Amino acid sequence: MYDVIVIGAGLGGLACAVRLQTAGLQVCIVERSQMPGGRAGVLEHDGFRFDTGPTLITAPSLLRELWACANRALEDDLTLVRLEPYYRIVFADGRWFDYWGDSERDEAEIARFSERDVQGYRDFLAATREIYQRAFRELAGQPFEQLRDFVKIVPRLLQLRAHESVYRFVSRYFTHPSLRMVFSFHPLFIGGNPLRASAIYSMIPYLERQEGVYFAVGGMGRVVEALERLFGALGGEIRYGALVERLVLSGEGVCGVHLAGGEELRAHAVVSNADVATTYLRLLPAAAGARLWRWRLRQAYYSMSCYLLYLAAPSRHPLLRHHTIFMPVDYEAHLHELFDGDGTLAELAFYLHAPARTDPSFAPPGADSLYSLTPVPHLGHGDRWSPEETERFRERVVTTLCHLHGLEGIDTAHVIAEKTPRDFLEQHGAQLGAAFSLEPVLAQSAYFRPHNRGAVPGLYLVGAGTHPGAGIPGVLLSARITSRLVLDDISRSRRTVELSVGHLPIEVTQRKGERWLAQR
Ligand SMILES: Cc1cc2nc3c(=O)[nH]c(=O)nc-3n(C[C@H](O)[C@H](O)[C@H](O)COP(=O)(O)OP(=O)(O)OC[C@H]3O[C@@H](n4cnc5c(N)ncnc54)[C@H](O)[C@@H]3O)c2cc1C
Numbered sequence: 001m002y003d004v005i006v007i008g009a010g011l012g013g014l015a016c017a018v019r020l021q022t023a024g025l026q027v028c029i030v031e032r033s034q035m036p037g038g039r040a041g042v043l044e045h046d047g048f049r050f051d052t053g054p055t056l057i058t059a060p061s062l063l064r065e066l067w068a069c070a071n072r073a074l075e076d077d078l079t080l081v082r083l084e085p086y087y088r089i090v091f092a093d094g095r096w097f098d099y100w101g102d103s104e105r106d107e108a109e110i111a112r113f114s115e116r117d118v119q120g121y122r123d124f125l126a127a128t129r130e131i132y133q134r135a136f137r138e139l140a141g142q143p144f145e146q147l148r149d150f151v152k153i154v155p156r157l158l159q160l161r162a163h164e165s166v167y168r169f170v171s172r173y174f175t176h177p178s179l180r181m182v183f184s185f186h187p188l189f190i191g192g193n194p195l196r197a198s199a200i201y202s203m204i205p206y207l208e209r210q211e212g213v214y215f216a217v218g219g220m221g222r223v224v225e226a227l228e229r230l231f232g233a234l235g236g237e238i239r240y241g242a243l244v245e246r247l248v249l250s251g252e253g254v255c256g257v258h259l260a261g262g263e264e265l266r267a268h269a270v271v272s273n274a275d276v277a278t279t280y281l282r283l284l285p286a287a288a289g290a291r292l293w294r295w296r297l298r299q300a301y302y303s304m305s306c307y308l309l310y311l312a313a314p315s316r317h318p319l320l321r322h323h324t325i326f327m328p329v330d331y332e333a334h335l336h337e338l339f340d341g342d343g344t345l346a347e348l349a350f351y352l353h354a355p356a357r358t359d360p361s362f363a364p365p366g367a368d369s370l371y372s373l374t375p376v377p378h379l380g381h382g383d384r385w386s387p388e389e390t391e392r393f394r395e396r397v398v399t400t401l402c403h404l405h406g407l408e409g410i411d412t413a414h415v416i417a418e419k420t421p422r423d424f425l426e427q428h429g430a431q432l433g434a435a436f437s438l439e440p441v442l443a444q445s446a447y448f449r450p451h452n453r454g455a456v457p458g459l460y461l462v463g464a465g466t467h468p469g470a471g472i473p474g475v476l477l478s479a480r481i482t483s484r485l486v487l488d489d490i491s492r493s494r495r496t497v498e499l500s501v502g503h504l505p506i507e508v509t510q511r512k513g514e515r516w517l518a519q520r
């Protein structure tokens with residue numbers, strides 16, 4: 001009998017578990033795979049290391065806050081390096097833009113493309129500062145469980161132009177098409193389409209500027225390991241190889257988990273860090289109800305997926321920075337194909353991670369550990385990932401990087417591993433193989449995104465598919481919100497028990513608090 005069971009040791013599950021364990025609850029994480037991290041995986045091969053999922057750390061203050069909860073300093077466990085530049089964006093004509101996050105160098109870069117957009121950039125920063133303050137600092141950390149909470153902020157959202165797309169908002173400030181790409185592509189980092197993600201997300205460049213873009217020495221895997229150690233040091237328990245097949249119900253709601261193999265574990269509260277659609281559609285027994293959320297998750301818009309290649313390259317290409325993005329020729333047409341097309345792509349875009357420039361331990365001397373991410377449509381647009389189709393796509397990616405973008409020397413022979421939308425479906429249980437869960441559009445945000453307190457008593461949700469959304473800052477915020485809700489509910493039920501013992505009929509006492517009393 002635990003106070004809380006957390007399903008999944010992804011960043012959201014770990015962060016939530018640390019917070020709850022710190023508050024004095026006994027928490028057990030049940031993780032289906034043999035290692036923590038979920039999408040934040042690590043791959044090692046013959047002297048090469050790769051982070052297989054997230055690579056950029058933005059909003060490091062949220063990691064510091066998490067460590068502070070456990071009375072530790074982040075710097076005791078991790079070394080964060082601020083990147084310079086944050087990233088390089090390469091356009092189809094071969095020009096590039098380095099984004100530094102400081103006015104002087106960014107304005108110089110902007111002026112190389114368009115002198116008159118320098119003033120546009122200053123105005124853009126002023127507008128996005130306001131969005132950052134309101135939307136990120138004040139609103140993203142609230143639970144939005146009631147429609148009235150959302151309705152209250154609608155006027156403010158309209159003032160901030162939340163009803164506009166990021167691309168439209170950015171186009172008000174920049175005239176040059178390349179600069180419009182530079183300042184609008186960020187929703188793609190969290191699975192959103194810049195042509196329809198709310199302009200709220202245009203504050204990401206401002207957030208990056210304020211807090212920096214960092215790399216954890218040793219990679220994202222070190223962040224996961226540090227969190228796992230922190231949780232263990234607080235007395236938390238993790239069970240690996242523990243696949244939850246379904247949630248267990250009592251008359252009150254969810255009271256535990258049923259593991260593959262037949263074991264059942266019980267707790268006052270169950271927090272699911274598993275994919276939100278999997279939680280509602282497959283783990284929660286039909287008898288539990290929650291029909292509205294099941295219906296909505298079947299109809300929902302999901303993020304795009306990714307095709308990932310991990311390459312042990314024999315040399316380091318001078319064009320690449322730690323993070324490099326290669327834009328397509330026709331940005332808008334590419335986004336339409338990614339999110340609304342028939343599953344085929346006329347052009348490819350890329351994000352490349354080349355961390356050995358910052359941390360030489362990632363590759364042998366002179367060689368490069370390269371991770372290439374190509375955004376691709378999710379499986380709802382068609383499954384084109386049979387072994388033969390995947391092999392053709394792999395060749396297309398390598399050829400495009402090599403011939404179109406000039407990364408000579410890269411060859412399919414350097415491929416160590418790859419990951420397709422089918423892997424997102426099979427390894428992560430991701431609905432439609434979506435890499436970032438639900439698409440971040442206004443109609444799937446705040447009150448309209450699956451709530452952190454589940455639709456059935458005893459069930460809570462944490463991670464990318466729930467409020468406020470995907471990305472490390474999003475899932476760390478969701479861990480903060482969810483842990484507070486769990487703590488509120490448990491302490492309320494304990495107060496009810498204390499009251500009930502003196503004043504209310506014993507039947508109520510037992511229903512509200514029998515497990516707690518037994519434990520006491
Ligand atoms: C390729 C890629 C690159 C990214 N890059 C960045 C980046 O640079 N910066 C950034 O901020 N964000 C990035 N993101 C987004 C970020 O990685 C995710 O939003 C975040 O890691 C999701 O964490 P999570 O806790 O919600 O879920 P997950 O990482 O998916 O964790 C869920 C966990 O639950 C476990 N689980 C699932 N079902 C069960 C079950 N039935 N029983 C037991 N265990 C179960 C899984 O095994 C997994 O460990 C990236 C994402 C991807 C895919």
